[in-house]
Amino acid sequence: MVPELGSFSLILALLLCVILGTLPIIGASTNNVLWMSLARPLSAGVFVFVGLALAILAYAFVTDDFSVQFVAQHSNSLLPMRYKFTAVWGGHEGSFLLWTFMLTGWMVAVSIYSNSMPLDFSSRVLGILGMLCFSYLLFMLATSNPFDRVVPLPPADGADLNSALQDFGFIVHPPTLYMGYVGFSVVFAFAVAALLSGRLDSAWARWCRPWANISWAILTIGIALGSWWAYYELGWGGWWAWDPVENPPLITWLFGTALIHSLAVTEKRGVFKSWTIMLAILAFSGSLLGTFITRSGLLTSVHAFASDPSRGFFILGILAVAIGGSLILFAIRAPMLKSDFSFDLVSREIFLLVNNVILVVSAASVFLGTLFPMVYQAVTDDLISIGPPYFNLIFVPLMILLVIFVGIGPISRWKKTSVSFLIKQLTKVALASIAIGVALPLVILMEFSLPATIAMALAAWIVLGMVKDIANKTANKPDLITGLRSLSYSYYGMQAAHFGIALMVTGVALTSYFSTEKSVLLDAGQSIDVGSYVFTLEGSSQVRGPNYVGDEVAMSVTKADVPIATLLPQRRIYIATGTPSTEMAIDAGFLRDLFVTLGEQKESGAWSMTIYVKPFIRWIWLGAIFMAFGGSLAAADKRYRKLKKRAEDKALINAAEALQPVS
Amino acid sequence: MTRFVFFLPVIVFFALAVLLWQGLFLDTKALPSMLIDKPMPEFALTTVDGEEVTNVDLPDQIFLLNIWGSYCLPCLIEHPTFMRLAEEGEIPVVGVNYRDRQGLAVNWLGENGNPFEFSILDESGRFGIDLGVYGAPETYLVDSDGVIRYRHVSVLDESVWREEFIPAIAELRGGVSL
Structure with missing residues (x-):
């Protein structure tokens, strides 16, 4: 009976979405205040009912209700409680429910923090999100209801959660990634609302920016968590594989990165308006495309859910309406958006445009590489495979170019920057960066390598450019502390994020090459040298967990006879399915990771294993943390809050103006 | 003219949507190989264990050619089926370790069991391209003359074995069922 309540609350949410997706939007164009004011309570209602459905599904998992097909397929009575709970998103149906729940969460957030916006605008935004939510719910109820029962008889026990998913990474990665992904729907809704109302000015950019920054920050963390999880769980020591399902979040992230920069220009200088709108649509398209690829069985991959073509057609329909519709609206409305082009060929505007072009080209090349095998086959009926070599070949040079501009952009001025000013500012920075690039790898790694030199020089370029810029900005203040205090949160946010890039570049290059x-x-008792470390096998023992049995070996690690760590890698057999799994042991460090994956025991009693030493790998994720922190800091900037009061007064005037498109 | 530029994204998008639509009709589970009814491509590589191997070393009876990799989670799902086939001696299975590294491949076999007569090491993926491999896992049915007869993309579990491979093999063996 309880699972049926889950279906029922999804249907209720769907019905509420029908109203939310229509009346407030119609109300906004006919100035019907009553209809517009429906948007907030309806969003809350949708949130409550989708949340209830999610809670009911979790309840079915926790109580081992194997009469529900989704539970029977993804859980088992032996599964530890925390994984029962998170098995909710262990398959297509449940994870789509989580995805939809995230959307409703964002809707409620928008309705709470939308006081600074005119009513007609927030109603349009919520209405558009309501339409999206409607399509997701319809899709769920029509093709992938997580509450479907097993008929006629429920199985005695469930098939168990994939053993690779029984891990901390699985608890945190999908929700974070989805939250970031879905956050771009909000920005998309802002863009479509701007096109509908014809209102696209600095105020619009100011409303939109915190949402874009926060979504971007969360997506950054989500992708980084996925990378970290793959690194320690999948056991091949890699942190990025260019898998067809890893790529869409990256595409979204690249478009999102371009978007947050373009939004800055639109807010500060009132230009690049249609470009900003286009990027908002593209970032959202990236997230929808990710859904499409994972859930339609279009591409086979590690992440693919059980595929079903009917789902593919449905999502393609959503894609066509949402993206196609918004692009048509864009084509009709965007030419009316006038930007006041008053900047020189050398100016911060242009540097940011260059940044945007590089990011969009990168995103497009990842996109092409991801879909090319399929497109190629559709066109020629021939097959081709594209792997990491293609992506690295295209992506690495683009990123090097991008990082060079990361150094120049912040130091340049709006409107007009003289070339001689830039040369004066950056010559020393460039020379010092090259010196550091040559010297540091020699000191740390005691060998020369061109890739490491390039990477370190680029990282130094970002950091020194940053220091130089902060020095410039505080030069006229009475003392350094006053100077630093006078800089805004969003400025520090930018610098923190750029610093994150420097860390990531260092981590990626040093891990890849060393x-x-x-x-x-x-x-037992034998030792092996790996790099400057000595690994010794001390012994092995049997282990037993709640739903698995296995072996564990103890490896001690020393460096120059100083004990560093004891590593305990395991091999497990999960009882319910008989699937083997390895739990590698990692000694994580700021400058290097040591890790061991265990193979099988030979008849002689010897163990096969693979030992890795990975320098600076943590810096990749540390960089992502800095980027996300920067994004959040920028979103917390005072001016988004201070303006609330002023905007409220303005809103009254705007509400009247908004009736006719302001172009 | 400038207005036309704004319609470009729409056109590009719908062109893409048509391709995606077509993509859905491509049955990724039974992709036709270019090589169906053609002989296996020539190769001279080493096995995962470091021994040299060429077309001559392939079994001279009907066999399965399974594309796998240590990075490939779905390969673990189909693994028990191959282990059973190997144990029961139903059909020889030759592995192609696709775009992997030797150490990892050896470990993986050690960890999960080795159902293969031998595994051809294809670190660069070059042999995979010759075969028209889409990605691991994939399984080819090759007849006693070394001619590729059937291709299955994605996991080969017991039901795929029963429903697709047993009939295909029976047909090759001239109606004699297994």
Whole structure:
């Protein structure tokens, strides 16, 4: 009976979405205040009912209700409680419910924080989100209801959650990624509302920016969590594989990065308006495309859910209406948006445009690489495979170019920057960066390598450019502290995020070029040298967990006879399915990770294993944390809050103006 | 003219949507290989264990050619089926370790069991391209003359084995069922 209540509350949410997606939007164009004011309570209602459905599904998992098909397929009575709870998003149906719930969460957030916006505008935004939510709910009820029962008889026990998913990473990665992904729907709704109302000015950009920044920050963390999880769980020591399902979040992230920069220009200078709108649509398209690829079975991949073509057609329909519709609206309305082009060829506007072009080209090339095998087959009936070499070949040079501009952009001025000013500012920075690039790898790694030199020089370029810019900005203040205090949150946010790029560049380059790995066969007591470390197999023992049995070996690690760590890698067999799984042991460090994956025990008693030393790998995720922190800091800038009061007064005037498109 | 520029994204998008639409009709589980009814491409590589291997070393009876990799989670799902086939001696299975690294491949086999007669090491993915591999896992049915007869993309579990492979093999063996 309880699962049926879940279906029922999804249907109620769907009905509320029908009203939310129509009346407030119609109300906004006919100035019907009653209809417009429906938007907020309806959003709250949708949130409550979708949330209730999610809670009911979680309840079905926790109580081992295997009469529900989705539960029977993704859980087992032996599964530990925390994984029962999170198995809710362990498959297509449940994860789509989580995805929809995230959307309703964003809707409520918008309705709470929309006081600074005119009523007609917030109603349009919520109405558009309501339409999206409607399409998701309809899709869920029509093709992927997580509450479907097993008929006629429920199985005695469930098939168990995929053992690779029984991990902390699985608890945190999907919700974070979805939250960031879905956040771009909000920005998309802002863009469509702007096109509908014809209102696209600095105020619009100011409303939109915190949402874009926060979504971007969360998406950054979501992708980084996925990368970290793949690194320690999948056991091949990689942190990025260019998998067809890893790519759409990256595409969204690249468009999102372009968007937050373009929004800055639109807010501060009132230009690039249609470009900003276009990027908002593109970032959202990236997120929808990700859904489409994962859930339609279009591409086979590690992440793919059980595929079903009817789902593919449905999502493609959503794609066509949402993206196609917004692009048509864009084509009709965008030419009316006038920008006041008053900047020189060398100016911060142009540098940001260059940044945007590089990011969009990168996103497009990842997109092409992801879909090319399929397109190629559709056109020629021939097959082709595209792997990491293609992506690295295209992506790395683009990123190098981008980082060079990351150094120049912040130091340049709006409207007009003289070339001689830039040269004067940056010559020393450039020379110092090159010196650091050559010297640091020699000192740290004691060998010369061109990739490491380039990477370190680029990282130094960002950091030194940053220091130089802060020095410039505080030069006229009485003392450094006053100077630093006078800078805004959003300025610090930008610098923190750029600093994150410097960390990430360092981590990526040093890990890629200086990792060592050895596959060995060791008896108890035997040692092996890997890099400057000595790994010794101390012994092995049996282990038993709640739903698995396995072996564990103890490896001690020393460096120059100083004990560093004891690593305990395991091999497990999950009882319910008999699937084997390895739990690698990692000694994480700021400057290097040591890790061991365990193979099988030979008849002689020796263990096969692979040992890795990965320098600076943590810097990749540390960089992502700095970027996300920067994004959040920028979103917390005072001016978004201070303006609330002023905007409220303005809103009264705007409400009247908004009736006719302001172009 | 400038107005036309704004319609470009719409046109590009709908062109893409048509391609995606077509993509849905491509049955990724039974992609036709270019090589169906053609002989296996020539190769001279090493096995995962480091021994040299060419077309001559392939079994001279009907066999399965399974594309796998240690990074490939779905391969773990189909693994028990191959283990059973190998144990029961139903049909020889040759592996192609696709775009992987030797150490990882050896470990993976050690960890999960080795159902393969041998596994051809294809670190660069070059042999995979010759075969027209889309990604691991994939399984080809090759007859006793070394001619590729059937291709299955994605996981080969017991039901795929029963419903697709047993009939295909029976047909090759001239109606004699297994």
